[in-house]
Amino acid sequence: MSVSQLARSIKASPTLKLNETAKKLRDKGEPVIHLGGGEPKSKAPLDAVLSCAAQLNTGEIRYAPSDGLPALKKAILRYTEEHYGRLAAPENVIVSSGAKQSIQVLLYAILEPKDEVVFPAPYWVSYPEMVKLAGGVPVAVEPEDGGFEPSVPDVADKVGSYTRAVILNSPNNPCGVMYSSDFIAEMVEFCEKKNLWLIMDDLYNRLVFDGQKAPNAYEFVKEDTDSSKLVVVQGVSKMYAMTGFRIGWTVANREVVEAMNNIQSHQTSGPATVSQWAAIGALSGVQTSVESLRLTLENNRNLMLDRLRTIPGVHVTKPAGTFYCFPDFRAYEKNSTRLAELLLERVRVVTVPGREFGMDGHLRLSYCGTVKEIMEGVDRIKWTLDPSSPNELFLGDRKLVRDWA
Secondary structure: OOHHHHHHHOOOOOOHHHHHHHHHHHHOOOOOOOOOOOOOOOOHHHHHHHHHHHHHHHHHOOOOOOOOHHHHHEEEEEHHHHHHOOOOOOHEEEOOOOOHHHHHHHHHOOOOOOOOOEOOOOOHHHHHHHHHHOOEEEEOOOOOOOOOOOOOHHHHHHHHOEEEEEEEEOOOOOOOOOOOOOHHHHEEEEEEEEOOOEEEEEOOOOOOOOOOOOOOHHHOOOOOOOOOOOOEEEEEOOOOOOHHOOOOEEEEOHHHHHHHHHHHHHHOOOOOHHHHHHHHHHHOOOOHHHHHHHHHHHHHHHHHHHHOOOOOOEEEEOOOOEEHHHHHHHOOOOOOHHHHHHHHHOOOEEEEEEEHHHOOOEEEOOOOHHHHHHOOOHHHHHHHHHHOOOOEEEEEEEEOOOOOO
């Protein structure tokens, strides 16, 4: 038995694989600390739960329009006007089973075979595989200065005759860096001049810190929604802590939304109806949970940064948003996969290798867990790497002894 060449070319999601590894170890009673996770610990908003439960209690759980319930599209239009200052029509919106499907179906709709999609490194682990699934070629942009924010010339150097689209994720998963307004404005202008699709992955744009506000790409667009190639992808997973409901959406011109709807109707027939009602509750209900989560994450970020900065040789850029940071561990190990395996084996701390995000030598660490997990997790990392650490460490009743250099 054999699988297709396409299937052989696609790697498993490393973050989901790590979640499975952590669960198996916990089920065995291992004292695992998961700093690789990508979902907040807070509960879904009460309005989301009540809205979902009310629909379930009717017993009438039926098919919905493949592009989303009208009531949810109406809530998304209100959200887009309130948070982006952009007026759109229901025909500009398609709801999908998570923002991941939103991006995937969009790529199916706009790419021809061998078209290139450009995105800055570090990048979300799924971008390269999603582009390949749609028949395209992923092209990563490494900032010339070695940092986490590219310049427009950095991007322009990677754009060629086969380039079809640019993806920007800001604040960025995995590093938490938020691209500047000047960069977003210049990229909008650049993509308009080059007739390229500009895909804004805005999943974290309300989870920003230090009194900042994420730049709004719509402010720099010269064309109306139905003439523009700007696409904004959003969802409830991150800001409302509703990862399991799997609801995302795309706001784009009518032509591409219609094409996406045709494709999606043959994939999933549309998102689960009860999840859509939960999203309606989240978008239309009390919004205090978003700010509460944001404040918790900002405090957790500060705690993790303070802890990481006690490890000699580790360099970390202060995240402006998300719930990740992306420290540079090359002073200890340049191979991030080997480092992640060492930390899991020695001290049962789960991290994500930077190689998966296009930058080896780094690890993605998540601070969306508890204060105890953050403190103890980073302390275990320090004990493993710093030669000046004590010779012994206790994990519960288990005593560990440093027997390596």
